[in-house]
Amino acid sequence: MKLPPEVAGFDSASAMVVALARFLYGQATPPLGKPAMRALRPVAAAASRLPARVQEPLYSVFSGAEGRTESELRELDMDAVSAGIASAYPRRHYPAVMIGSSGGALVHLCAAFGVPWLPQTLLLPVRQRGISPDEPRQAAQALAGTAQAFLEHNPDLVLHHMHDPNQDRLTLRRMAYFRVKRQRLGPAYEKFLTDHLEPGGVIVVAECGKRWPVTRLGDRHLFQFGAVGGIPPEEYRDGSDRVTEYLRRYRTGKTRWDAPAADSDAPEAEWGFESALLHDITAFADRHGFRVRRLPFDEPESLSAPVAELYRAWYRQRGLPGNRLYVDSFMLLDPWWTLRAGAVPYWSVFPVQPSLAQLHRYLDTTEPYEHIQLALFCHGAESAGLTTADEWRRLLSRATVEGTFAGVSPNRYPRDFRTFFGFQDALRAVRPRQPMPEPLPVTALDDFLGRHHTLAG
Template identity: 55%
Template sequence: MRWPLVTVLERTGRPLRGHGVSSTWTTVDGLRMHARLLDHAPPGAREVVLLHGLGVSSRYLLPLATELAPHLRVHAPDLPGFGHSEHPPTALDLPGLADALLAWVQATGLRTPMLVANSLGCQIAVATMRRAPGVFDRAVLVGPTFDRRGRHGLAQLGRLLRTGRHERWGLTAILVRDYLACGPARALATARHALAHRLEDDLAGVDVPVLVVRGGRDSVVPQRWAREVTDALPDGRLAELPGGGHALNYSYPGPLAAAIRPFLGGPPPGPDAPTTRPAAKSIADFDSASAVLRGTARHLRGQDLPAIGAVPRALAPLAERLLPAVNQLPAGLREQVYRFGSGGEAVPPGQLHAVSAEAVARWMVEQYPRRPYPAAIVGSSSGALAHLAAALGAPLLPQTFLLPVAQPEVGPDQPRAGLAAGLGPGRLLLDANPDVALHHMHDPNQDRLSLARMTYFRLKHRRLGPAFTDFLTDTLAPGATLLVADCQARWPVTRQGDRHVFQFGALGGIPPEEFHHGSDRVADYLHRYGSPRRRWDPPPAEDEAPEAEWGFDPALLADLTALAHRQGWRLRRVSFADPEDLSPLIAELYRWWYARRGLPVARLLVESFVLLDPRLTVSTASVPYWSKFPVEPSADALARYLDTAQPYDEIRLALFSHGTDSVGVAPIQRWRALLGHARRTGAFLGVDQQRFPRDFASFGRFHQQLSALPQHPPPAALTMAELETFLADTAGRWPGERVTWS
């Protein structure tokens, strides 16, 4: 911060030089305009223009300029009448300042530079882009003024004083120096012009991408105004910096640069940046990927999974005791608890610039003990895969993770509004994470309660990245096996870009056709929930993509193949059409494994979505059969397995409750009938039959009741040779099996 403060000692017209900063002078409409230049970026770097606010000059832009200079060629002009530039006879109004900026860009020969403006500079920037489309390639508006609800001097003065408490103390010295240089009369006249200007009238005419940035403590720019500005732009996105004030470029330059650099084409901040959001706060606890990751990792550490791993282990017993109290509430209150519980995980959309997929990947590998493994599984999520990994003593790294994003303004039956609300946040996230694909998912059938407060951003790694690569390299020796889990489930999507799709509906109780075209049971469902609609009106789907939650993005396969070749690993690909297609095969693998280890093989444990526990499964000598959801297609699949498999003496069945009587949910009577396949005991595990599918206490009772079953020492892990023997012995035994190994 010393360099900007030294500039307070500059004599007008004679700027200081040094520290990588030089000055340029350009004659514009007969006036000499001064600009500071930071020109030590690599050859071919993009040009960016930094634009100051009311009464100030390029002095207070230097901290941000210094942060951007390693990657961009930075220009910071003083507009006529300010800083070192010559003064016109009278203060220029907003169109006059916009014309001066445009003339300066043309005179300096800059070709479609990018623009970063602060405060009043945002008004000038928008006016310039509106008057001269194509001059700037893209723009960042930092603290855009003025809020239409506070366009008078006293209101703005009060807001400035409140915000000033959150600025760096050195800003005061610069403000005093700059206001003396331009003169109080010019500053007041410019302020009157700015207050009369209606920024919102020009926003719709801006034809380039724009990033709006607001400090969380900025009283000059309330959050609702920043959102209004963003929403009025044809291609706008909003980033928020929780600790910052109004002059982010001076008081918060590092976090501001980290937030805007990817948008400007520079490198993302990365997982080690101080602004990066903690990985544990960027990933949903109540999700399939989190459940299979935690379940597998806990098993490899010799631990079970109380409360599905969603709370710290020390608090899990308390959570399991408290959850039954929720079931005593009326159905409507239980739904509210679910809404707020799931929505509480959501990330504010303006903070997505701080989410790092690589930081999440680090968090994933940190769940596992760092030791040699005979194999690893990378790719799609599936509870059956978690049990395969547990049997092999191998880690499982999901390609997909769920980032819940706050979106309370969109109802579950408004998919078009959901898509529109997610565009800016999605672009902000993708700018900061170039190696992931975003599948924005909106499922008003199964996720009705959650969608009241949040939306689902599912991210798929398209590159391995350092965290996954280092972990696999450190833990797999030459000759180990790298298993690629390739769920080939696909879904109709509305494509927003090469790495961005919107998926309406999801794999579960009804097919895509009913989501997009409706049916009698969809109409009945909407009627029961008080919706005025009788079918949904989603945006048209013109493409297909890997299903958001379960499908494998084949872009990752290239990195997996190359790494396996370099390290001397055997690469095997297990492909399946549906995430629970593996369940019959894994159930029979466990029977075969238990028999070879002298354990009983007649207890079937039917798990449901996140209700799984690999460690307790093997400790209780249970044969796992995992169902993705308690829906009719899953009940049909379980029935086919039970009709084909050797009978079980005992069947224990869990049911995940998502809180709504959604289309396709199999009624409790259907599940009760399936328990009748047991030769001796068929019983629900942790299920309150009267309250299903609003049985939220099942998240605690599942672990309690499973851990109460008789337990055995876990058997020795399967070897890869044993797995190959089993696959060879059982090939072709399962009619309709949709699993291939290659």
């Protein structure tokens, strides 16, 4: 199983497609989405011991290596790319298919019901040199011609050029982020649905309502400065003490960023849902006799607590304790080993202050967990709004028996690159291992969607 080479493997949507597809094949998630990457584990361990001044260039080279040339992007056919995404899943019939926004909790929801998910948004990494992460005005214009050519070739897409010098500083040194959202299903997704969704089956539309200020550079071409993470949109544009401190730490000579003025807002580039797709899905379903159910949620993490509670109740129905919480982090998730360990999954978008606060709120409202295991995505930079290791230790102290870091050293965080290879180790070590259950019935999915609408409405 291989994803199209044009999409970034080091990204939420592609990593989550791999994790779910592998699960549906009865397999665990490989590191960085590829089994061959296991060979790099010793390299990552060695790199984690290097000083930051050496680590950062290495991270930039590795994470930016996926960038495609501008000429490749100009000629790219996204219908062919979407066909490659759909082909990742096993060729069988499903009672339901999820389509829409990305999210780790959504992946665990799909795993519980044994159904695939087709992402609306994909990241196309574009090779970029000579543009400072701290010059958003220059970045906004640098690839405008390439973006226009790409959009002329792909009329069903909206292109969000996302530039986040806070969390993506190291990657932006080597590549630009072109996130593209489908406004129509397109032939590849339509064929997948007609070939693999059972007659009368359910299309569940995952709709994250997160929005962000943008600058409109052209028809279907948006520039988004900043992204979901440790600081809100206004701090990117107006500055703050922690932004100033972050810029001082990297010796930029700046106290704030100077970005193009925002003239509107739009669905957030990575997580937000472009509503035009819903209308196309509804029309397609009417033509083919499928049902459509909507799954709206406000923030990328809004489904994390409901899905955790679904798993906890499911375990107890099976006679399992449901007393072990495993906290995923961004692309570090493995639905196969989560179920084998009998762990309740809670997905956090990033190891940042808002995610920590939301996790505390969940623990405030549920029965205490005996064991809490915590993965931490390491992006290699001391970004503004990042949580400290001590803050995560205090979170782990809420376990009534034991709270532990999973595959990451708190002393090397956020530069412990072993985390990409060892985040499942804590799950593999759990004994006894549980048998893989049969998927929950689609009637339970209807119940979950009904409860979610009641709580969200």
